[in-house]
Amino acid sequence: MKLRTQIVWFFIFILTFSLGSMAFLSYSQMRTMFNEQLKEKLMDIAVYTSQDLEVQTTLANRENNSLLLNEHIESIRTQTGVDFISVIDMEGIRLTHPILANIGKKFVGGDEARVLETGESYASEGEGTLGSSLRVFSPIFSQGRQIGAVSVGSTLADIRQETQRKMAQFIPFIVIALGLGISLAYILASNIKYSILGMEPNEITLMFKEKEAILDNVKEGIITLNEEGRMIQYNKEAARILGLSEESMKDQDLPLFARELFSRTQT
Numbered sequence: 001m002k003l004r005t006q007i008v009w010f011f012i013f014i015l016t017f018s019l020g021s022m023a024f025l026s027y028s029q030m031r032t033m034f035n036e037q038l039k040e041k042l043m044d045i046a047v048y049t050s051q052d053l054e055v056q057t058t059l060a061n062r063e064n065n066s067l068l069l070n071e072h073i074e075s076i077r078t079q080t081g082v083d084f085i086s087v088i089d090m091e092g093i094r095l096t097h098p099i100l101a102n103i104g105k106k107f108v109g110g111d112e113a114r115v116l117e118t119g120e121s122y123a124s125e126g127e128g129t130l131g132s133s134l135r136v137f138s139p140i141f142s143q144g145r146q147i148g149a150v151s152v153g154s155t156l157a158d159i160r161q162e163t164q165r166k167m168a169q170f171i172p173f174i175v176i177a178l179g180l181g182i183s184l185a186y187i188l189a190s191n192i193k194y195s196i197l198g199m200e201p202n203e204i205t206l207m208f209k210e211k212e213a214i215l216d217n218v219k220e221g222i223i224t225l226n227e228e229g230r231m232i233q234y235n236k237e238a239a240r241i242l243g244l245s246e247e248s249m250k251d252q253d254l255p256l257f258a259r260e261l262f263s264r265t266q267t
Helices: 003-050 053-061 066-080 113-118 156-168 171-195 201-216 236-242 246-251 256-266
Strands: 084-089 122-128 131-142 145-155 223-225 231-234
Touching (some): 003 156, 053 084, 053 131, 084 131, 113 131, 113 145, 131 156
Antiparallel strands (some): 122 131
16 A cells, blocks of 8 residues: 555544544533433423422312313423323322323333332433333422322433434534545645655665665775764775774764865865
8 A cells, every 4th residue: 555545544544533532422422411401301390290280189189080181281291392291190090191092001111119109309211102211200299298290201212313413513514624634634645755756665665775785785885974974874895994883883983084084075
Protein backbone atom coordinates (compact mmCIF):
# COMPACT_ATOMS: atom_id res chain seq x y z
CA MET A 1 0.00 0.00 0.00
CA LYS A 2 1.39 3.39 -0.97
CA LEU A 3 2.41 5.94 1.65
CA ARG A 4 -0.30 8.43 0.67
CA THR A 5 -2.97 5.74 0.90
CA GLN A 6 -1.66 4.57 4.28
CA ILE A 7 -1.78 8.10 5.70
CA VAL A 8 -5.30 8.73 4.40
CA TRP A 9 -6.61 5.41 5.76
CA PHE A 10 -4.90 6.04 9.08
CA PHE A 11 -6.66 9.41 9.39
CA ILE A 12 -9.98 7.85 8.33
CA PHE A 13 -9.62 5.24 11.08
CA ILE A 14 -8.74 7.85 13.72
CA LEU A 15 -11.60 10.15 12.67
CA THR A 16 -14.12 7.32 12.47
CA PHE A 17 -13.12 5.99 15.88
CA SER A 18 -13.13 9.46 17.48
CA LEU A 19 -16.40 10.63 15.94
CA GLY A 20 -18.02 7.24 16.51
CA SER A 21 -17.03 7.27 20.18
CA MET A 22 -18.32 10.82 20.61
CA ALA A 23 -21.59 9.94 18.88
CA PHE A 24 -22.06 6.85 21.05
CA LEU A 25 -21.35 8.75 24.28
CA SER A 26 -23.60 11.61 23.17
CA TYR A 27 -26.40 9.14 22.39
CA SER A 28 -26.02 7.47 25.80
CA GLN A 29 -25.94 10.77 27.67
CA MET A 30 -28.86 12.15 25.67
CA ARG A 31 -30.94 9.05 26.34
CA THR A 32 -30.11 9.28 30.06
CA MET A 33 -31.07 12.96 30.03
CA PHE A 34 -34.38 12.22 28.27
CA ASN A 35 -35.10 9.46 30.78
CA GLU A 36 -34.54 11.80 33.72
CA GLN A 37 -36.64 14.56 32.16
CA LEU A 38 -39.38 12.08 31.34
CA LYS A 39 -39.33 10.66 34.88
CA GLU A 40 -39.89 14.15 36.29
CA LYS A 41 -42.72 14.79 33.84
CA LEU A 42 -44.40 11.44 34.55
CA MET A 43 -44.05 11.92 38.30
CA ASP A 44 -45.67 15.36 38.11
CA ILE A 45 -48.60 13.88 36.17
CA ALA A 46 -48.89 10.94 38.59
CA VAL A 47 -48.93 13.20 41.66
CA TYR A 48 -51.48 15.49 40.01
CA THR A 49 -53.70 12.53 39.13
CA SER A 50 -53.40 10.99 42.60
CA GLN A 51 -54.67 14.25 44.10
CA ASP A 52 -57.54 14.57 41.64
CA LEU A 53 -60.84 14.75 43.56
CA GLU A 54 -62.78 12.59 41.10
CA VAL A 55 -60.14 9.85 41.32
CA GLN A 56 -60.13 9.91 45.11
CA THR A 57 -63.94 9.92 45.32
CA THR A 58 -64.32 6.97 42.96
CA LEU A 59 -61.80 4.84 44.84
CA ALA A 60 -62.98 5.86 48.30
CA ASN A 61 -66.67 5.16 47.64
CA ARG A 62 -65.96 2.05 45.52
CA GLU A 63 -68.40 3.41 42.98
CA ASN A 64 -68.87 1.32 39.86
CA ASN A 65 -68.33 4.14 37.41
CA SER A 66 -64.94 3.17 35.95
CA LEU A 67 -65.96 4.22 32.44
CA LEU A 68 -66.71 7.77 33.56
CA LEU A 69 -63.42 7.87 35.47
CA ASN A 70 -61.60 6.48 32.45
CA GLU A 71 -62.96 9.29 30.26
CA HIS A 72 -61.70 11.82 32.78
CA ILE A 73 -58.25 10.16 32.97
CA GLU A 74 -58.03 9.84 29.18
CA SER A 75 -58.57 13.57 28.83
CA ILE A 76 -55.61 14.13 31.16
CA ARG A 77 -53.52 11.60 29.20
CA THR A 78 -54.33 13.25 25.89
CA GLN A 79 -53.41 16.69 27.17
CA THR A 80 -50.11 15.51 28.69
CA GLY A 81 -49.09 13.27 25.78
CA VAL A 82 -48.16 10.17 27.79
CA ASP A 83 -48.91 6.63 26.62
CA PHE A 84 -51.00 5.50 29.57
CA ILE A 85 -52.41 6.51 32.93
CA SER A 86 -53.70 3.60 34.99
CA VAL A 87 -55.57 4.06 38.25
CA ILE A 88 -55.52 0.86 40.32
CA ASP A 89 -57.15 -0.14 43.59
CA MET A 90 -55.39 -1.80 46.51
CA GLU A 91 -55.81 -5.19 44.81
CA GLY A 92 -53.90 -4.01 41.75
CA ILE A 93 -57.03 -3.99 39.57
CA ARG A 94 -57.12 -1.36 36.82
CA LEU A 95 -59.92 1.16 36.91
CA THR A 96 -58.60 3.09 33.90
CA HIS A 97 -56.56 2.25 30.81
CA PRO A 98 -56.24 3.50 27.20
CA ILE A 99 -57.44 0.07 26.03
CA LEU A 100 -60.96 -0.44 27.44
CA ALA A 101 -60.60 -4.23 27.41
CA ASN A 102 -57.87 -3.97 30.07
CA ILE A 103 -60.13 -2.18 32.58
CA GLY A 104 -61.02 -4.51 35.43
CA LYS A 105 -57.95 -6.66 34.88
CA LYS A 106 -54.91 -6.88 37.13
CA PHE A 107 -52.03 -4.49 36.48
CA VAL A 108 -49.25 -6.18 34.47
CA GLY A 109 -45.55 -5.95 35.33
CA GLY A 110 -45.29 -6.75 39.03
CA ASP A 111 -43.58 -3.45 39.83
CA GLU A 112 -46.82 -2.03 41.29
CA ALA A 113 -46.49 -4.09 44.48
CA ARG A 114 -44.14 -1.61 46.13
CA VAL A 115 -46.51 1.36 45.87
CA LEU A 116 -49.41 -0.71 47.24
CA GLU A 117 -47.38 -2.15 50.10
CA THR A 118 -45.33 0.88 51.17
CA GLY A 119 -47.14 3.88 49.68
CA GLU A 120 -43.91 5.14 48.06
CA SER A 121 -43.58 7.13 44.85
CA TYR A 122 -40.95 5.77 42.45
CA ALA A 123 -40.03 5.09 38.83
CA SER A 124 -39.29 1.76 37.17
CA GLU A 125 -39.05 0.02 33.82
CA GLY A 126 -41.39 -2.86 33.15
CA GLU A 127 -43.14 -4.95 30.54
CA GLY A 128 -46.81 -4.13 30.26
CA THR A 129 -49.66 -4.60 27.80
CA LEU A 130 -48.28 -1.74 25.67
CA GLY A 131 -44.74 -3.16 25.69
CA SER A 132 -41.62 -2.16 27.61
CA SER A 133 -42.16 1.18 29.27
CA LEU A 134 -40.79 3.70 31.71
CA ARG A 135 -43.43 4.27 34.35
CA VAL A 136 -43.86 5.98 37.69
CA PHE A 137 -46.12 5.13 40.58
CA SER A 138 -47.76 7.44 43.09
CA PRO A 139 -50.09 6.38 45.93
CA ILE A 140 -53.64 7.71 46.25
CA PHE A 141 -54.74 8.68 49.76
CA SER A 142 -58.08 9.68 51.16
CA GLN A 143 -58.46 10.89 54.74
CA GLY A 144 -54.98 9.64 55.60
CA ARG A 145 -55.60 6.13 54.26
CA GLN A 146 -54.18 4.69 51.06
CA ILE A 147 -56.97 3.61 48.75
CA GLY A 148 -55.05 2.87 45.55
CA ALA A 149 -52.33 4.10 43.26
CA VAL A 150 -51.78 5.64 39.85
CA SER A 151 -49.22 4.60 37.25
CA VAL A 152 -48.19 6.93 34.43
CA GLY A 153 -45.83 5.81 31.68
CA SER A 154 -44.37 6.10 28.22
CA THR A 155 -43.04 3.24 26.12
CA LEU A 156 -39.28 2.85 25.74
CA ALA A 157 -39.78 2.77 21.97
CA ASP A 158 -40.93 6.38 22.13
CA ILE A 159 -37.85 7.31 24.15
CA ARG A 160 -35.56 5.64 21.60
CA GLN A 161 -37.32 7.37 18.71
CA GLU A 162 -37.00 10.77 20.39
CA THR A 163 -33.31 10.19 21.11
CA GLN A 164 -32.66 9.06 17.54
CA ARG A 165 -34.54 12.08 16.20
CA LYS A 166 -32.33 14.40 18.24
CA MET A 167 -29.15 12.56 17.23
CA ALA A 168 -30.15 12.75 13.57
CA GLN A 169 -29.69 16.51 13.77
CA PHE A 170 -25.96 15.98 14.41
CA ILE A 171 -25.39 13.61 11.47
CA PRO A 172 -24.72 16.40 8.89
CA PHE A 173 -22.05 17.91 11.16
CA ILE A 174 -20.44 14.48 11.67
CA VAL A 175 -20.38 13.89 7.90
CA ILE A 176 -18.86 17.35 7.29
CA ALA A 177 -16.20 16.76 9.97
CA LEU A 178 -15.35 13.36 8.47
CA GLY A 179 -15.14 14.78 4.94
CA LEU A 180 -13.00 17.71 6.08
CA GLY A 181 -10.69 15.39 7.98
CA ILE A 182 -10.23 13.11 4.98
CA SER A 183 -9.51 16.10 2.72
CA LEU A 184 -6.88 17.45 5.14
CA ALA A 185 -5.36 13.97 5.42
CA TYR A 186 -5.06 13.78 1.64
CA ILE A 187 -3.42 17.24 1.51
CA LEU A 188 -0.97 16.28 4.28
CA ALA A 189 -0.14 13.00 2.54
CA SER A 190 0.46 14.84 -0.73
CA ASN A 191 2.79 17.35 0.99
CA ILE A 192 4.77 14.54 2.61
CA LYS A 193 4.98 12.78 -0.74
CA TYR A 194 6.20 15.98 -2.37
CA SER A 195 8.84 16.49 0.35
CA ILE A 196 10.36 13.07 -0.33
CA LEU A 197 10.33 13.64 -4.10
CA GLY A 198 7.35 11.39 -4.71
CA MET A 199 9.20 8.31 -3.51
CA GLU A 200 7.83 5.49 -1.41
CA PRO A 201 9.62 4.45 1.83
CA ASN A 202 10.84 1.20 0.29
CA GLU A 203 12.22 3.15 -2.66
CA ILE A 204 14.10 5.48 -0.32
CA THR A 205 15.52 2.51 1.57
CA LEU A 206 16.58 0.83 -1.65
CA MET A 207 18.21 4.03 -2.93
CA PHE A 208 20.13 4.45 0.34
CA LYS A 209 21.38 0.85 0.21
CA GLU A 210 22.42 1.25 -3.45
CA LYS A 211 24.27 4.45 -2.62
CA GLU A 212 26.02 2.79 0.29
CA ALA A 213 26.99 -0.23 -1.83
CA ILE A 214 28.42 2.01 -4.55
CA LEU A 215 30.49 4.03 -2.07
CA ASP A 216 31.88 0.90 -0.44
CA ASN A 217 33.00 -0.52 -3.77
CA VAL A 218 34.79 2.64 -4.95
CA LYS A 219 38.58 2.23 -4.73
CA GLU A 220 39.14 5.82 -3.63
CA GLY A 221 38.43 6.93 -0.09
CA ILE A 222 35.33 9.13 0.13
CA ILE A 223 34.24 11.21 3.12
CA THR A 224 31.07 13.27 3.27
CA LEU A 225 31.12 16.37 5.44
CA ASN A 226 28.46 18.87 6.39
CA GLU A 227 28.84 22.65 6.33
CA GLU A 228 30.44 22.64 9.77
CA GLY A 229 33.07 20.17 8.72
CA ARG A 230 31.59 17.30 10.65
CA MET A 231 31.77 13.86 9.12
CA ILE A 232 28.42 12.35 8.23
CA GLN A 233 29.49 9.44 5.98
CA TYR A 234 32.56 7.58 4.73
CA ASN A 235 33.27 4.44 2.72
CA LYS A 236 35.43 1.43 3.51
CA GLU A 237 38.49 2.74 1.66
CA ALA A 238 38.36 6.04 3.58
CA ALA A 239 38.14 4.10 6.83
CA ARG A 240 41.20 2.04 5.85
CA ILE A 241 43.28 5.03 4.80
CA LEU A 242 42.35 7.33 7.69
CA GLY A 243 41.92 4.69 10.36
CA LEU A 244 38.30 5.66 10.97
CA SER A 245 35.99 3.60 13.18
CA GLU A 246 32.41 3.67 14.41
CA GLU A 247 33.60 5.69 17.39
CA SER A 248 34.99 8.31 15.03
CA MET A 249 31.56 8.53 13.42
CA LYS A 250 29.86 8.91 16.79
CA ASP A 251 32.24 11.68 17.79
CA GLN A 252 32.03 13.14 14.28
CA ASP A 253 35.72 13.86 14.63
CA LEU A 254 38.24 13.81 11.76
CA PRO A 255 41.94 13.04 11.99
CA LEU A 256 44.14 16.15 12.23
CA PHE A 257 45.37 16.17 8.62
CA ALA A 258 41.79 15.74 7.34
CA ARG A 259 40.64 18.73 9.42
CA GLU A 260 43.51 20.82 8.06
CA LEU A 261 42.59 19.81 4.53
CA PHE A 262 38.98 20.79 5.12
CA SER A 263 40.11 24.14 6.56
CA ARG A 264 42.15 24.88 3.43
CA THR A 265 39.25 24.10 1.15
CA GLN A 266 37.07 26.48 3.18
CA THR A 267 39.56 29.35 2.81
